[in-house]
Amino acid sequence: MKFFATCSKGTEGALRQELAALKLPAVRGGRGGVHFEGKLEHGAKACLHSRTAMRVLLELAAFPVSGAEDLYEAAHAIDWTPWLTEKTTLAVEATGLAPGVTHTGFAALKVKDGVVDQLREKLGARPDVDSRNPDVPIVLHLDGGQGTLSLDLAGEPLHKRGWRTTTSVAPLKETLAAAVLLLGRIDTGLPFVDPLCGSGTLAIEQALRARCIAPGLDRSFAFQRWTCYRDELQSRWDKLRGQARAAVLPSLPAPIFASDFHPKAIDACRRNAHLAGVAGDLVIEQANVRDLQPRGEAGTLCMNPPYGERLIAEEDGPEARSAARTQERKLVGFYRLLAELLERHDGWSAVLLSGNPLLQQALSRKAEIDHRLWNGPLEIHLLRYRL
Ligand SMILES: C[S@@+](CC[C@H](N)C(=O)[O-])C[C@H]1O[C@@H](n2cnc3c(N)ncnc32)[C@H](O)[C@@H]1O
Structure with a gap:
């Protein structure tokens, strides 16, 4: 086949x-x-x-x-x-x-x-x-x-794992978050910190991956309703699921921290982690990224910072230009804050999703990985830095 x-x-x-x-x-x-x-x-x-x-x-x-x-x-x-x-x-x-x-x-x-x-x-x-x-x-x-x-085979798209019932601003699809962890070569054996966690997609996917919890373990799929399923597949499927269940690790190999300054994001992250079965694995806190200090000698900072709505366009009138400029100034200030955060994490790695070239400019470092991805229709870059 x-x-x-x-x-x-x-x-x-x-x-x-x-x-x-x-x-x-x-x-x-x-x-x-x-x-x-x-x-x-x-x-x-x-x-x-x-x-x-x-x-x-x-x-x-x-x-x-x-x-x-x-x-x-x-x-x-x-x-x-x-x-x-x-x-x-x-x-x-x-x-x-x-x-x-x-x-x-x-x-x-x-x-x-x-x-x-x-x-x-x-x-x-x-x-x-x-x-x-x-x-x-x-x-x-x-x-x-x-x-x-x-x-x-699946019916419902595979990114709908069933645990994300609450979202906050601009959530990533679960499948895209999982791809970021793989393409960014994030080590499951080292601490992981997402200080802009929103609804927690990156941190939850990292916990599922680190504990070897198969994403389809508790799901039912369309193929289980097909005529040939009972004759050919059911016993193999039961065996595959049994093996996947046996492979689950009881705890994380390294800690995972998720924080955000927005209380609604923290609520969403907690609820989603609970439904994903990893609430006990994550340290979830409400905090401003400006106050973040390194959690150990080495690990990965992983984040999906806000992209800003749009850059100044040629056809903008004076009011729209002025509003876009104010927004751009704020965003550059925020990206500088992230650059300082990276400075503080000597010995760590950082994996960022960037939807705005101003972020890369503010970081003013050379990325060891720069990979083009699409978040829906939006072109973004996965950047990995050694700090
Ligand atoms: C693009 S969203 C992250 C979405 C997340 N990856 C998800 O899948 O849900 C960016 C997040 O940064 C948070 N944020 C913005 N400024 C912050 C700050 N100064 N400190 C902490 N969090 C902040 C926002 O509340 C928002 O949840």
Whole structure:
């Protein structure tokens, strides 16, 4: 079977590293994700263990597309009985465009028609559509004249781990935070400090990683509702989960500190850490970053400072220019404060996510890693400094 695990743009290297470490067969980097091959249990293993994948797709067919009828024909030609019965539900999500296919909703409808017509012919009845929580999520991807039909193993995107119910300003996606920890080469054996923790995403992901808690350990996935699950996969899945549970460390190898000056952020961080099962592992405090002192001889400062809303634009009128200048001055002052914080941490490392070039200017140091990532549509830089 051919799989494609998707991830945020710029984090493909972290995902490839993870899937290779899981010893999945034929791991190969791609655009916006990583390919691998194997049995259904290999796809399930990626859902259980990957911290950076957004989705794990099982490719069922790849075919040329020159019009909408090709979508119907391709869907109708696949044997859907290993995945669906007349009693399970499906949904089709379409992305991209192809010649003669200019509307994704229409493309999804053609695929759905092909699937249900084939099952009606084979089983004498057709399954229903459930667009909110389908048993079998089908994904159609169109790119130029090529179409791919896949099944989404997880259903709900993998970044929705279930623990982040409360957010504060500008939270990072869990999968992006996990990628930052991997790409920033953060050592789980040394103290970790996030002094701008917001809802705690970086610190919680670091705790889960350091205690080897698999992100999918307590989740249920769409593939568990597929026809072939009970026959082929259930016993393997139970075994994989049992092994993952046995690998969990009872405590952290090194302390993790999370602080923020905003009381609401601290509340959110505490609640999320509790739901993630790591509340006992984190030291969570309300504090201003200006007062932070080193917590030991060595460790990692890891943070996602505010980016500021925007820089001054040429088309701005005098009032907008003056407001943007005031905001920029404040931000530069704050970035200088962070530069002083780094000065105080001789012997440590710092991993920062920067969405504003003014931050790098204020730090005036050479980064040992400068990696481009995307936080949604926003281009940001992961910077690692040796202090
Ligand atoms: C971009 S947010 C961090 C979001 C976080 N990574 C998350 O995933 O939720 C920046 C945080 O810095 C905090 N902050 C700003 N100035 C601060 C200061 N002087 N001391 C401590 N925290 C501060 C804000 O309250 C905010 O929560």
